[in-house]
Amino acid sequence: MCVLLILLLITVSVPLASAEVSISAEAAVLYCPDNGKIYYSKNENKRMRPASTTKLMTAWLTLEYASKHNKKVRFTEEMSAEGSSMYLKFGEVVTLKDLAAGLLMCSGNDAANAAAISIAGSKEKFASLMNSRARKIGMNHTHFVTPSGLDDDDHYSTAADLAVLMSNALKNPDFAQLCGKKSASVHFVKPKSKVSSYANHNRLLSLFPDCIGGKTGYTMAAGRCLVTAAKRDGLTLIAVTLNDKRDWDDHITLYNYGFDNYKMKQLDDTDCFIDVKVVGSDSKTVTVGSAENDGVVLSKKDYKMVKRTVYLDNFLYSPIKKNEEVGEIVYTLNGEILARHRLRAVQGA
Numbered sequence: 001m002c003v004l005l006i007l008l009l010i011t012v013s014v015p016l017a018s019a020e021v022s023i024s025a026e027a028a029v030l031y032c033p034d035n036g037k038i039y040y041s042k043n044e045n046k047r048m049r050p051a052s053t054t055k056l057m058t059a060w061l062t063l064e065y066a067s068k069h070n071k072k073v074r075f076t077e078e079m080s081a082e083g084s085s086m087y088l089k090f091g092e093v094v095t096l097k098d099l100a101a102g103l104l105m106c107s108g109n110d111a112a113n114a115a116a117i118s119i120a121g122s123k124e125k126f127a128s129l130m131n132s133r134a135r136k137i138g139m140n141h142t143h144f145v146t147p148s149g150l151d152d153d154d155h156y157s158t159a160a161d162l163a164v165l166m167s168n169a170l171k172n173p174d175f176a177q178l179c180g181k182k183s184a185s186v187h188f189v190k191p192k193s194k195v196s197s198y199a200n201h202n203r204l205l206s207l208f209p210d211c212i213g214g215k216t217g218y219t220m221a222a223g224r225c226l227v228t229a230a231k232r233d234g235l236t237l238i239a240v241t242l243n244d245k246r247d248w249d250d251h252i253t254l255y256n257y258g259f260d261n262y263k264m265k266q267l268d269d270t271d272c273f274i275d276v277k278v279v280g281s282d283s284k285t286v287t288v289g290s291a292e293n294d295g296v297v298l299s300k301k302d303y304k305m306v307k308r309t310v311y312l313d314n315f316l317y318s319p320i321k322k323n324e325e326v327g328e329i330v331y332t333l334n335g336e337i338l339a340r341h342r343l344r345a346v347q348g349a
Contacts, residue, residue, distance in 0.1 A: 021257050025244035026223070027159040030254045032262070033167035033229075033236050035297045039258055044160040045141055048242045051217030051225045052084065052107045053162055054149030057130050059103040059179070059215075060169040062115040066096035067174060072189050073099060073118040081109035081148060083219075086186070086198060088114065093190035097174070101184040105198035107216065112148035123147055134161070137168045151221045159240040162227050166238050170213070170229060179213035182206065204228050208252050210259070212236075230255050234295060235264035261299060268293040269329050269341045274312065276326070278349045281318035286349040288312065288326050292341040296331070306333045312343060322348045 021030075021040050027048055030040035038044065065071070072095055075088040086102030088094070088110045094102075096118065102111030116126035123146060130144040142165075145155035157165075170176045178184065182205050188194040204211045204226075214228030223243035228251050230237050239254045241247045269290035278286050298306070312327035320326070327343035 021253060023241065023244070023250040023253060024246045025159075025241035025250055027240075027242040028244070028250070028254070029159045029163050029238075029240050030258050031160070031163035031167065031238045031240070032258075032297055033163075033170070033238060034264065034295065037297070038160065038163075039237075039262065040254060041160070045158050047141060047156040047158060049151055049155070049219065049222035049225075050149055050157040050162060050242070051151075051219045051222035052109075052149045053215050053217040053225045053227045053240075054144065054146070054155070054157075055103045055107060055112055055217075056162070056165050056169055056215050056227060057133065057144065058112050058115060058126075058147040059100045060165075060172060060175050061126075061129060061133065062096055062100045062103065062119065063172060063174040063178070065119050066100065069096070071096050071118060073114050074190075075110070075114055076117075079110060079114040079117055081113050081150070083109045083148070083150060085110045086196070091190070092188060092194070094186060094188055098186040098188075100174075100178060101186055102198060104179045104215065105181070105184050105200045107201055109148040109150065112146075116147035134165070137164055139164055149217060149219075151219050159242055162240045162242075163238045166214070166227050166229055166240070170236075176213065179215065180205070202226075202228065203248060204251055207248055208255060210255065226251060230259075232259050233264060234266065235259070235262060235297060262297055263300065264295045265298050266293060266295050267331055267339050267341070272329065272343075273346070274310075274343070276312065277315040278320065279315055279317050281320075281349045283318075283349040286316060286320055287346040288343045289346055290329060290341045290343050294339060296338050302333060306331065306338070310343075316349075318349055320345050320349045322346070324348075 027043035084107040086108030099111045099115045102108035120126035139161040142157040142161045145152040201216045202214045210230040210232045217225035226247040237258045239251045273289040275285040329341040331338040
């Protein structure tokens, strides 16, 4: 085997020192969904009241259901709720997808109840769906009671769990598109002439250019709660703050710290082509290459220590089939493998 060692200017992720970030939240995390690492934490597993950040789960489940069932919901008295609202009136009809807009834009408690009862038959049964999904995605310190997030002693979550929730919900394209809007219009099914526009309560969409979505929350008992996501140069970060009087500023502080210290490095070998000698074939050489392109989140401090190593024989024996694996490219840092990319024959020989 011949070994080609090539040093790359890339980085490796190392947890941030909490002492370097100062925020006022009672609990917080800065989480990277690209690698599942927490780069800042403060009481990240402390059970807290999540307030309306609960609606991240409600909206996610609602949009999933809406994509399979084109359901229209008639608003009834049992769906009414106190607190924030999209101001539905008894007898009005909207689609499930439009209820999700009411959930994520204006944090409508009426929209939450309407979606829950329409999908599951009751708020209690919908809470069971929420808890089932929470367990499935690893929200191990969370228990939901209401679809809206109104205070209940048995309704709780953590900063770390809410980051996991946001990470998974963003994989749903309908959710990602909707929660990143600064406003949304709802065209009512009944009355047909009614169109209402709702502004997103998430001010970070205007305050921080890289913000791609999120959800606010507030009750007297929970304090100000905020879950947001931001993306820069391919790197996604999620910030969560619970019981935080300076939530907008603290999210910007967390994002500035994260983006200043970490970056997404694309390990792109799709343009790597090597001609290798072939023994026992009319063809003197065969071209091998890689079709793999992935990314790794890395710290700027360690970029000089990363190696790219190509493992490939000096010559190959015929017959060689097209797409046959003949070698690999390995990325390492301090002996730890970051990625493996397979080298395959571009044509047979």
